[in-house]
Amino acid sequence: MIATPTPTVALVGNPNTGKTTLFNALASMNQRVGNYPGVTVETKKGRLKHCDTAIDIIDLPGTYSLAPRSPDEMLTVNLLLGHDTAEPAPDAVITILDASNLERNLYLMTQVIELGRPVVVALNMMDVALSQGLKIDVAKLSQRLGVPIVPIQANKGIGLDPLKAAVSQAILDHQPAAGPTFSEAFEREITRLREILTSSEPNYLLRRLLLDVGGHTEKTLTEKHGATLANAVASARQRLIASGQVLAGIEARVRYAWIRQAIAGCIERPAVRPVSMSDRLDRILTHRFWGTTIFLSVMFLLFVAIFQIASPAKWVLDLGRAQLAEWIVSALDPGPLRSLLIDGVIKGVGAVVVFLPQIMLLFAIIAFLEDCGYMARAAFLMDRLMARAGLNGKSFIPLLSSLACAVPGIMAARVIENTRDRLATILVAPLMSCSARLPVYSLLTVALLPAEAFGGLIHPLVMFCLYLLGLILAPLIALILKSTLLRGETPVFVMEMPLYKMPSFWTIWRRSWESGWMFLRRAGTFIFATMVLVWAALYFPTRDFEHRIAVIEVEMEGKENDEKKPYEEKINELQAEWKQQSILGQAGKWIEPVVRPLGWDWRIGVAALASFPAREVMVGTMGILFAQGEGDIEEDEYRNDMNSAIRDAHWPGEPDRKLFTIPVALSVMVFFALCCQCVSTLAAIRRETNSWGWPLFTFVYMTVLAYVGAFITYQVGSLF
Amino acid sequence: MPTMTLDQVQKNQSARIEGFIGDDVVLQRLMEMGLLEDEVIEVIGFAPLGDPMEIRLRDYRLSLRRSEAARVRVAILP
Numbered sequence: 001m002i003a004t005p006t007p008t009v010a011l012v013g014n015p016n017t018g019k020t021t022l023f024n025a026l027a028s029m030n031q032r033v034g035n036y037p038g039v040t041v042e043t044k045k046g047r048l049k050h051c052d053t054a055i056d057i058i059d060l061p062g063t064y065s066l067a068p069r070s071p072d073e074m075l076t077v078n079l080l081l082g083h084d085t086a087e088p089a090p091d092a093v094i095t096i097l098d099a100s101n102l103e104r105n106l107y108l109m110t111q112v113i114e115l116g117r118p119v120v121v122a123l124n125m126m127d128v129a130l131s132q133g134l135k136i137d138v139a140k141l142s143q144r145l146g147v148p149i150v151p152i153q154a155n156k157g158i159g160l161d162p163l164k165a166a167v168s169q170a171i172l173d174h175q176p177a178a179g180p181t182f183s184e185a186f187e188r189e190i191t192r193l194r195e196i197l198t199s200s201e202p203n204y205l206l207r208r209l210l211l212d213v214g215g216h217t218e219k220t221l222t223e224k225h226g227a228t229l230a231n232a233v234a235s236a237r238q239r240l241i242a243s244g245q246v247l248a249g250i251e252a253r254v255r256y257a258w259i260r261q262a263i264a265g266c267i268e269r270p271a272v273r274p275v276s277m278s279d280r281l282d283r284i285l286t287h288r289f290w291g292t293t294i295f296l297s298v299m300f301l302l303f304v305a306i307f308q309i310a311s312p313a314k315w316v317l318d319l320g321r322a323q324l325a326e327w328i329v330s331a332l333d334p335g336p337l338r339s340l341l342i343d344g345v346i347k348g349v350g351a352v353v354v355f356l357p358q359i360m361l362l363f364a365i366i367a368f369l370e371d372c373g374y375m376a377r378a379a380f381l382m383d384r385l386m387a388r389a390g391l392n393g394k395s396f397i398p399l400l401s402s403l404a405c406a407v408p409g410i411m412a413a414r415v416i417e418n419t420r421d422r423l424a425t426i427l428v429a430p431l432m433s434c435s436a437r438l439p440v441y442s443l444l445t446v447a448l449l450p451a452e453a454f455g456g457l458i459h460p461l462v463m464f465c466l467y468l469l470g471l472i473l474a475p476l477i478a479l480i481l482k483s484t485l486l487r488g489e490t491p492v493f494v495m496e497m498p499l500y501k502m503p504s505f506w507t508i509w510r511r512s513w514e515s516g517w518m519f520l521r522r523a524g525t526f527i528f529a530t531m532v533l534v535w536a537a538l539y540f541p542t543r544d545f546e547h548r549i550a551v552i553e554v555e556m557e558g559k560e561n562d563e564k565k566p567y568e569e570k571i572n573e574l575q576a577e578w579k580q581q582s583i584l585g586q587a588g589k590w591i592e593p594v595v596r597p598l599g600w601d602w603r604i605g606v607a608a609l610a611s612f613p614a615r616e617v618m619v620g621t622m623g624i625l626f627a628q629g630e631g632d633i634e635e636d637e638y639r640n641d642m643n644s645a646i647r648d649a650h651w652p653g654e655p656d657r658k659l660f661t662i663p664v665a666l667s668v669m670v671f672f673a674l675c676c677q678c679v680s681t682l683a684a685i686r687r688e689t690n691s692w693g694w695p696l697f698t699f700v701y702m703t704v705l706a707y708v709g710a711f712i713t714y715q716v717g718s719l720f
Numbered sequence: 721m722p723t724m725t726l727d728q729v730q731k732n733q734s735a736r737i738e739g740f741i742g743d744d745v746v747l748q749r750l751m752e753m754g755l756l757e758d759e760v761i762e763v764i765g766f767a768p769l770g771d772p773m774e775i776r777l778r779d780y781r782l783s784l785r786r787s788e789a790a791r792v793r794v795a796i797l798p
Contacts, residue, residue: 252751
């Protein structure tokens with residue numbers, strides 16, 4: 001028997017039509033995520049079974065129209081045309097339609113038909129249509145549109161078998177349907193363009209070339225064919241406009257006229273539209289006062305939830321980490337392997353896993369808000385505010401979440417459809433002061449700023465200013481990015497306000513689980529690798545430090561608790577000396593001239609370098625470098641030791657000159673407020689933008705910003 | 721019947737689309753979403769900060785910014 005390749009079917013549809021629900025119901029097996037170079041959206045693939053035949057199914061991003069303006073939007077068109085070399089053209093396309101909103105949903109279907117693949121319509125939400133008094137004659141509609149239609153209810157799993165049967169049949173028949181025809185004048189222009197092109201392009205792309213001014217097809221084809229084509233397109237458009245047509249409206253007029261004619265007599269509408277539950281809810285939820293109040297409460301709860309879950313999760317992890325470390329210490333002799341396991345591997349894994357609860361919780365909340373329909377209302381309420389920063393309403397939740405942690409915040413930017421808005425949001429999200437900056441802030445404020453100043457309010461005041469710094473700079477940088485690097489036509493903020501519905505538990509759970517798993521797999525390895533590298537840079541060269549410390553540890557073993565202190569001090573001193581001579585320590589001395597203008601000595605420089613994986617590592621490194629060991633800053637005794645060590649620190653070789661003056665402390669804090677010393681953030685950006693360039697850009701611009709900020713803080717602070 | 725642009729229509733008023741101002745991608749997007757001549761639309765309301773606005777057309781509800789709505793010429797229906 002000859003093995004025939006598994007047939008493929010693509011799933012397309014408008015947002016809010018239950019497309020993901022249908023995909024999950026159909027593709028119960030082998031789900032995986034597809035990534036394409038140069039594209040930041042992803043597709044999901046799975047496999048469905050019908051009567052012992054397997055069919056691969058590919059879920060394409062939800063869209064209202066296939067008029068691509070960016071590589072992201074082009075992905076769907078390319079995949080449907082079979083222009084992606086990695087994927088063959090699908091054998092059929094399932095177009096899912098919202099039965100309660102047929103006309104607008106059919107618009108996309110008429111475009112899909114033109115791509116030349118057999119189409120099967122899955123008519124979803126029949127129950128909603130019925131509740132609105134809409135009666136649809138499915139058989140008649142199917143005949144008029146020239147495509148098979150299967151009524152389904154994706155959320156209840158109704159109609160899946162007939163749908164699978166229709167898909168199998170469509171693959172066998174291989175009968176593409178015929179869509180609307182454009183005017184003769186328009187088709188004449190298409191013929192002219194075809195004659196100029198040396199390559200044979202599908203009809204659909206020729207239409208896009210003519211219709212989408214500045215669109216993706218125009219860009220790629222004129223790059224390929226040069227000025228001749230560009231001129232031909234320009235004059236073709238001129239002729240169409242001269243004949244009295246509005247270019248922007250040619251396509252929509254043709255398609256909607258065809259749709260209206262096709263559905264005439266197939267839908268019965270009630271004389272008076274019944275007032276729905278959604279109408280009543282919206283009166284409250286978008287109300288000037290109540291809507292705003294409810295919105296602020298929801299956002300407050302979201303923020304508190306992410307912020308709070310970080311601490312118990314961290315506590316459990318620390319506990320597990322301590323246990324494991326203890327076990328390793330008892331099982332292994334001192335040496336590179338033991339150190340790698342404890343300081344590299346366990347810390348690395350911990351640094352990855354610590355984000356999981358936050359990511360999963362945030363995505364559960366986002367899935368809930370999206371699934372029930374509130375997300376669009378939230379964007380509606382916040383759009384005006386975000387528009388001032390050149391963003392749109394959908395950027396609000398990612399930026400708010402970044403106040404707890406930038407990693408879930410960056411992932412949450414997926415809700416933004418516009419590529420440039422999404423990028424701008426991702427790039428400024430790390431500027432929001434996250435919870436990992438707190439240990440750094442609290443160490444330095446408590447140690448160095450006299451608590452009585454400003455009526456005892458100095459600590460909260462400094463903290464507030466550091467948060468404010470991010471809150472002011474993030475929108476400002478977004479605005480700058482949107483008018484320089486990410487410049488382009490203002491995205492059109494047309495957004496459907498979907499009907500409210502009961503969210504599905506499975507959708508929420510799935511989204512939450514998937515995002516957690518994706519983070520572990522895609523970002524986790526990168527974070528882990530960096531942690532191990534930084535460990536190595538602090539460990540090597542070992543000389544005989546490890547041995548000397550081990551000797552003292554053995555001596556200390558037999559002593560009473562109150563006699564241990566001198567030994568511990570000796571160990572801490574050795575640790576500090578070791579770190580100073582390590583690769584990273586030497587690098588720190590080497591960069592001292594660079595950090596001098598910030599008021600830092602080489603030790604602060606090393607602490608900053610070593611905290612590349614995560615800001616809070618800075619506290620531990622400072623502990624080691626100032627010979628206090630790496631303790632828990634939450635514990636009073638350790639904190640007191642650290643505080644006095646930092647307060648008493650002097651410039652090397654100048655015992656009368658205190659290292660940490662107030663301008664120096666502020667300069668360090670400003671640096672950590674603005675820098676991107678967080679490998680997890682960079683890994684998340686790398687993952688979400690599908691490029692190495694953007695995380696690099698983020699790191700560079702934030703480091704420059706942090707340096708300049710710290711420089712100004714120190715220099716201005718030293719004037720007083 | 722007075723002609724005005726969509727952004728000037730009051731809450732709960734209905735209007736019929738008469739035409740459009742300009743010819744660019746913003747209009748293309750609006751028309752793709754079903755805003756075309758002779759369609760009747762109803763303004764549901766405005767966001768608390770005054771922008772964007774929410775309208776009903778073709779069996780669904782759409783939110784758009786006032787700057788975009790200003791590109792649509794309408795006639796108020798009684």
